[in-house]
Amino acid sequence: MPFYTRLGQIPKKRHVQFRRPDGRLYCEELFGTEGFVGPTSTMYHIHPPTQVTGWKTLYTCAPEYVETEVMRMRHVRTSPLKPHGDAITGRVILFGNADCEMAVCVPAEQMNYFYKNGQGDECLFIHFGSGTCWTMFGTLKFGPKDYIVIPKGTIYKIEFDPHLGPDGKPDPKMPFGKYLLIETVNGSHIQPPPRYISKSTAQFLEHSPYCERDLRIPELPLTFDEPGQYEVRIKARNCVHSYVYDYHPLDIVGWDGCYYPYIFNIDDFAPITGKLHMPPPIHQTFEAHNFVICSFCPRMLDWHPQAVKVPYNHSNLDSDEVLYYVEGNFGSRKGIEVGSLTAHPQGIPHGPHPGTVEPSLEATYTGELAVMCDTFRPLFPTKAALGLDDPKYPASWQGEHFPLAAAHLADGRPIGSINGHTREGILPPLPDNAKITDTWT
């Protein structure tokens, strides 16, 4: 979607005769958005894309939200999630509203069908694992910390590599890895923020934290001309339907346009830093109608001699904020761990945890990594989220915020914070003669 590209064979002009080696015509399909005035791609199939031999509704996928009238901070641990299902059926929706759904997936098995999300764009953040995403636009190899943006209507299949644990053996907790999913349910498209892109050339501008060179677009192989019975499961109308094709659904010989899936690795995000605290929009990576996706990446901290390094208390008066913790040492914030999700609703402010401001003043760098999704309408949890919920989290701001010697944990490790969510590890090492006070127990 970000820029024009092409792959495979296409005729010299659109909508002209384009013939297979046997003389028959290829089947042109316009893959268009927003009533033919949004981004499009034009593709050429070996077989008519309209030919299907079976169709039925399989199951509903409408999320059931609970506690829709309750406003409170939430901390949801996803590490207890056990592997189940495949890359589609294993998705566990945790939060959502009328604009987007957020899910975490720990697949237990490979997909044995193709999938098409016919009602929204998908953004997968691969936390653990690697593999291949076979799509009608070509092949995308993916690995850890990749965002995979798959626009609405794309037929694809995800094939994971076996995921190995730290000991190099198959990981029973995540046999195929784990990913975070954010998808649109309001008909809008996930795209780079328009302010990053030139209105006259569609080129990424100099102030953008990433550009075309950072995006990995579909590559060969592209075309699979194989007869058989191929199931394509299609999500539409909050149900998953099963359609059967009697040819391989990835039968495109060529396409061109601005509408296609692509990958962006979060480590390629070049953070924007400032003399004083920079607000969350500088971390913005993607957006769709009524929500944004941001990348909080390792970076230098503010360099004003009197800068307060941790974020100020803030009321997101118009947005709910969900943060997914990817990497870093969160040990000083009891309970926050890799794979945790925190949700901070509009309506009440949030900010630094007790004792984190003073100790952060000498910090020069943060090494943490997190993905944030801010929604402009209230988010609701699902029953699955409540099952993973930490009920003590809303009270975690209680305590002395400015202790006189609140500098380090009892064992000497420094305390830090980012975006109001306390972490350790962003401070320089303690001087040998420093006074050690544990502010957390």
Ligand SMILES: [Fe+2]
């Ligand atoms: Fe925040």
